[in-house]
Amino acid sequence: MSYFDVPEIKFEGSASRNPFAFKHYNPEELVDGKPMKDHLRFACAYWHTMRGTSSDPFGAGTALMPWDDGSDSLANALKRVDVFFEFIQKCGLDFYCFHDRDVSPEGRNLAETFDNFDAVTEKLLAKQKETGKKLLWGTANLFSHPRFMQGAGTSPSADVFAYAAANVKKAMDATLKLGGEGYVFWGGREGYNTLLNTDMKRELNHLAQLLKMAVAYKAKIGFKGQFYIEPKPKEPTTHQYDTDTATCMNFLREHGLLGEFKMNIETNHAELAQHTMAHELAVCVDNGILGSIDANSGTQNIGWDTDEFPTNLYMATDVMLAVLKMGGFTTGGLNFDAKRRRESFQPDDLFLAHIAGMDTFARALKIASEIKKDGFLEAFVADRYASWNSGIGAKIEAGEACFDCLSEYALKQGEPLATVKSGRQELLQATLNSFIR
Ligand code: XUL
Ligand code: CO
Numbered sequence: 001m002s003y004f005d006v007p008e009i010k011f012e013g014s015a016s017r018n019p020f021a022f023k024h025y026n027p028e029e030l031v032d033g034k035p036m037k038d039h040l041r042f043a044c045a046y047w048h049t050m051r052g053t054s055s056d057p058f059g060a061g062t063a064l065m066p067w068d069d070g071s072d073s074l075a076n077a078l079k080r081v082d083v084f085f086e087f088i089q090k091c092g093l094d095f096y097c098f099h100d101r102d103v104s105p106e107g108r109n110l111a112e113t114f115d116n117f118d119a120v121t122e123k124l125l126a127k128q129k130e131t132g133k134k135l136l137w138g139t140a141n142l143f144s145h146p147r148f149m150q151g152a153g154t155s156p157s158a159d160v161f162a163y164a165a166a167n168v169k170k171a172m173d174a175t176l177k178l179g180g181e182g183y184v185f186w187g188g189r190e191g192y193n194t195l196l197n198t199d200m201k202r203e204l205n206h207l208a209q210l211l212k213m214a215v216a217y218k219a220k221i222g223f224k225g226q227f228y229i230e231p232k233p234k235e236p237t238t239h240q241y242d243t244d245t246a247t248c249m250n251f252l253r254e255h256g257l258l259g260e261f262k263m264n265i266e267t268n269h270a271e272l273a274q275h276t277m278a279h280e281l282a283v284c285v286d287n288g289i290l291g292s293i294d295a296n297s298g299t300q301n302i303g304w305d306t307d308e309f310p311t312n313l314y315m316a317t318d319v320m321l322a323v324l325k326m327g328g329f330t331t332g333g334l335n336f337d338a339k340r341r342r343e344s345f346q347p348d349d350l351f352l353a354h355i356a357g358m359d360t361f362a363r364a365l366k367i368a369s370e371i372k373k374d375g376f377l378e379a380f381v382a383d384r385y386a387s388w389n390s391g392i393g394a395k396i397e398a399g400e401a402c403f404d405c406l407s408e409y410a411l412k413q414g415e416p417l418a419t420v421k422s423g424r425q426e427l428l429q430a431t432l433n434s435f436i437r
Contacts, residue, residue, distance in 0.1 A: 003067045003083045006351050008090045019352060025362035027092060031369050034328070039320075039365050041333025042358055043095035043136040044088050045294075047102040048307065048339040049350060050080050062345040072105040074116050078123055085127045091354050095136035097184075097335050100171045101144060110163070114170055121174045128178065136182060136333050137228065137264070137292065138175035140167045143188030143236065153210035154190045154203035154241065161206060168214055176223045181331040182292060183223070184264050185211065186230040191237030204241060208255035215260045226331040228264035228291045231280070233273040235305050244273040245283040262291030266337055267315065268298040268305050277315055281322035292332025293319060295357060309338040309357045313436055316364030317371070324372050334361055371435050380428060387419065 011029075012021035027037035053061025067083045069076050081103070088096055104120040107113040128134065142152035142164050150156055152164035175183050190207055192198040214227070229252070233243040242248050245263050252258045263284050270280040284290035297310045310316055323329060340353045371377060387393045392409055395401045410416075 001082070003086050004090060004347055004351070006090060006348050009092055009351065009355060020348075020355070022092075022355060022359055022362070024359040024366070025092070025355075031365055032324075036362055036365060037094060039323070039328060040358075040361055041095060041136070041329050042093050042361075043097050043333050043335035044084075044091070044093040044354070045335055045337045046084060046096055046098035048337065049087065050084050051102050052339045054340065054342040054345060056342060062342050063340070064345055064347055066347070074105060074119060077104050077116070077120050081120065081123045081127055085131055085133065087350060088133055089131055091351055092358070093133075093336075093354065095134050095181075095333055095335070097135070097137050097139070097337075099139050099141035100167065100174065101141040106145065110166060117170060117174060121177060125178055135175065135178045135180035136335055137184045137225070138171055138178065138180045138182075139184040139186065140164075140171035141188070142167065148189055151189045151191070151203065153207040156199075156203075161210070165210060165213060168210070169217060172214065172217060172223060173221065175225065176221055180225050182226040182228055182264075183214075183218075184228045184230055184292075185214075185261075186264075187232060187240050187242040189237055190242065191234075191240040193238045204251065207241065208251070208257070211257055211261075212255070215257065226291055227261045228332075229261050230264040230266060230269070230294065231273070232266070232269040232305075235272065244270070244275060245280050245289075249283075249287065249289070262289045262332075264292040264294060264332070264335075265290065266294030266296060267310065267319075268296050268307055269294075271298040272303070272305060276318070278318040278322065281319065285322050285326045288326075290322065290326050290332075292329070293323075293334050294337035295319070295334040295361065296336065296338040307337060307339050309336065309340070309353045311356050311360050313360060313364060313367070316360045317367050317432075317436065320361065320364045320368035321371060324368050367435050367437075371432065374435070376431055377428065380424065384421065384423075 006020055010021055011026040012018055012023065014023045016023055025036060025040075028035050031039060052063060054063040055061040067079060084096070100117055103124065104116040107116050142148050147160055147163065148155070151160070153161060155161055155164070172183060192200065192203075218227070229242055229248045231242045231244045231248050232240050234240055241251070245265070248263065249258065252261055265277070265280045265284060267277045270277045273280070281290060295310050297308045297312055297315065299306050299308065336354060336357050338353070338357060340349045344353065388397055392401070392406075396406075
């Protein structure tokens with residue numbers, strides 16, 4: 001039984017005009033001695049690929065899904081698993097990610113919801129064994145159901161908190177069962193719409209309790225995967241607590257949780273925080289907490305989360321420079337948390353969209369590797385800070401200087417303007433351009 005009238009996607013090289021072929025992603029090709037597929041670790045997001053209908057606030061979904069009967073039945077959920085695995089297999093995506101509610105429906109009560117989830121994860125496990133595909137990370141959807149309208153870990157209702165915790169426990173069990181390499185906490189509705197009705201301090205303490213319980217449960221069940229926090233500054237609430245990496249780090253540090261989590265950085269979320277993706281990734285790499293990446297893109301100047309497929313080579317190059325700088329992914333990868341545009345409604349658009357994203361990142365990997373090998377950026381930055389390598393700079397960095405000695409030094413040296421060198425931004429940008437081809 002086949003659900004897609006599309007062949008297995010193969011690498012044909014950059015001259016190919018076959019839309020259903022990779023022009024740059026050649027999974028086994030070595031880049032710096034490592035196969036491209038191991039550098040990139042592409043993952044497919046179950047929620048967009050299988051559950052995204054392309055509806056928007058003004059109209060019904062447009063996506064054609066001939067395999068889906070539109071119901072929330074368990075039978076329909078089980079059928080989607082077959083469709084999904086055919087898709088990721090033909091598209092050459094080695095990993096996938098899911099929320100509990102993407103794969104299995106809510107039951108009439110929590111026990112039935114858990115039974116549904118068990119039935120679907122059994123099938124996911126069988127399909128993983130059959131195909132060799134792997135789970136990059138799992139997570140719990142603590143935002144769609146009306147019970148979570150005012151938050152989950154930060155809900156004013158202790159009963160909602162308990163319900164959320166039960167679902168996180170179950171989703172962690174499932175992730176362990178499926179050999180998942182990570183588990184994501186994205187804040188969903190953890191935030192507020194107005195401070196007039198919000199005890200922010202209490203809500204944040206509750207959120208920390210939820211994470212502490214997850215850490216304890218992780219040890220209890222022997223889950224060796226990596227925990228990630230996925231920052232996002234707004235949407236759906238006016239203010240999301242996990243605004244950006246720096247905010248998340250401060251929160252984790254305050255609650256003694258810093259060593260337990262890394263970040264899952266999403267391009268569109270970085271943009272909503274009015275940062276560049278490069279900034280968010282640099283904060284992570286500098287602190288040794290870059291875990292995984294939700295590879296997508298926003299639309300410039302719009303201000304909301306559009307989750308587009310990433311096709312911007314400059315942005316993808318920034319991402320791959322950061323990934324290479326940290327020495328490559330360990331548990332993480334590039335998860336296409338991305339959806340086709342509403343106008344791209346045919347089933348084969350799922351392939352074309354992923355091919356576009358995968359080829360973009362394959363090219364970016366090669367470009368980033370060349371930039372790294374050339375070394376012009378590193379050399380420039382090293383030279384820019386050379387005054388710190390010896391003399392007074394080295395003394396300051398070593399913590400051996402004080403105001404009195406610096407004052408004495410400055411009085412003796414006189415005006416330092418002549419020691420300031422050009423930042424050469426335009427030269428660096430132009431040099432970087434010459435690698436993007
Ligand atoms: C929402 C978002 C989520 C997380 C997982 O903007 O990015 O899909 O990636 O919960
Ligand atoms: Co995401």
